[in-house]
Amino acid sequence: MTVLVTGGAGYIGSHMVWDLVDAGESVVVLDRLSTGFEWAVAPEAELVVGDIADTALVSRLIAEKGIREIIHFAGSIVVPESVADPLGYYLNNTVASRALLEAAVAGGVKHFIFSSTAAVYGSPKAMPVPETQAPAPESPYGTSKWMTELMLRDAAAAHPFTFAALRYFNVAGADPRGRAGQSTRGATHLIKVASETALGKRPFLEVFGDDYDTPDGTCVRDYIHVSDLAAAHRRALDYLRAGGDSLVANCGYGHGYSVLEVLDTVRRVVGRDFDVRMAGRRPGDASAIVADASLARQAFGWEPRYDDLPLIVRHALDWEEALGRRNAR
Template identity: 80%
Template sequence: MTVLVTGGAGYIGSHMVWNLVDAGEDVVVIDRLSTGFEWAVPTEARLQVGDINDQPFVERVIAEFGVTEIIHFAGSIVVPESVSDPLGYYLNNTVASRALIESAVRCGVKHFIFSSTAAVYGSPRQMPVQETQPPAPESPYGTSKWMTELMLRDTAAAHPLTFAALRYFNVAGADPKGRTGQSTKGATHLIKVASETALGKRTHMDVYGTDYDTPDGTCVRDYIHVSDLADAHAQALRYLRGGGESLIANCGYGHGYSVLQVLDTVRRVVGKEFDVRFAGRRPGDATSIVADASIARERFGWTPRFDDLDRIVADALSWEENLSRRNAR
């Protein structure tokens, strides 16, 4: 059995590849390296540089390496960017995913795990949000992911393919062993941006919106350590291999932190102040969203190991220091 990881040279995807390699899995990676890095892929995994929208290329890789399962991370992920470039997001996320799913069916792939997002919920009325809540995405990013979930649902009903769509919440942190982390220049993840600012890589950072209906006026999110998210995908893979039925599951810790609370944590962990400026709201940002991850815990036994904001921030800061040393070579 060989697992194909799309986007495996990127932030979350590279953590997934390391998780699989650590477990002794046979892994092949497809990544076009638009935002990923060749060095982030362990040498034990075979990197194939290309686009998942190129079906002859994808089907050649599946056949050549005997791929039986796909874990799909490739795609665009910035909510405000999706608002300004919706067609680009529907191309990179929805159209490309359709091509990948069709290739999987043609080549007899058995299991498909899709890295979805909590953005499919928009601003939920009840929290923690459960998977039964009707999707109401507020950005093309969220809609593009939801459309892929629908394609997987309908494809699984028509073909011998089982899937798991994992709706992850706000991913942060880095590999505790220091092997990979968020490395993209100009990244927009809050903890990444705050870590860069605290270490002097940015002159300042902006907080977008201070008038939300939250205790301190800033958005509230459920921050999940990237290694726990990779574990959730690995557990979902084992669940499907064991005959589990297709499912959709949230991946989050069930409690949220506001933007200002996160910045206070970064200040405490790093031990110094940094320049924070306030700006208006960004389009597409939900007010507050926190996960109910009962399905992931109960159906495939996901047990988070890094549910601690200080630990998430410390790993993110450590990776920023590693990245500075790497870039200085």
């Protein structure tokens, strides 16, 4: 049995591929390499360069590789960019996912795990936010992901397959063994940007808004280690394989840090200061959001291993240094 991982050459997807390979799974990666890298794919996995919207290609892979399970990461993820280019996000995230889902249903795929987002909640009414809170996305990015969740729900009601939609909070860090990390140029993830700035790869870092209704005025987020997130996907896959019902589950630690608290942590870990500048709010950013991830723990036994902000930062910095050496070759 082979697992198809879309977007498996990207940040989170590459960690997922390593996790599956470590568990002895057979893996095929489908990635158009728009933001991912061929070298990021575990050598034990097979990489196919192509688009998830290419239904003929996906159908051929499902048939030829005997694929019965798909873990879907491919898509665009930058909230402010989605506000500026909503139709591009609906095309790349929602329309392309619909094409992938069509091929999956036609090809007899049994289990589908989807990379969703906490952005579906918008600004939550209660925190930690549970999955029972009604989605109210405040950006086209969040809406595009929620629309795909709805397609999965309706398709699973009509066809013999089950799904898990995992709503990520803020993903950070890198593989503790140094095999993968966030490598995209111009990435917007706070810990990635702070690591680059602390190591001199960027001249300064901008904080987008210091007038939010939070203790220090900056946005509060629930930061989850990327390896813990990959493990959550594998546990969800095991749960579906064992006959579990379709579900939507949050993936976070249940406590948040403000932007300024994260930057102070980076300073302590790296042992030096760096230039931080205040800027205006970005469109689409919620003031604070923290996960209630009890369902993931209860339903499929997810137990995080890296719930420690300084450790997350240390792994991000280690990867950033290794990436600098790679790019200097």
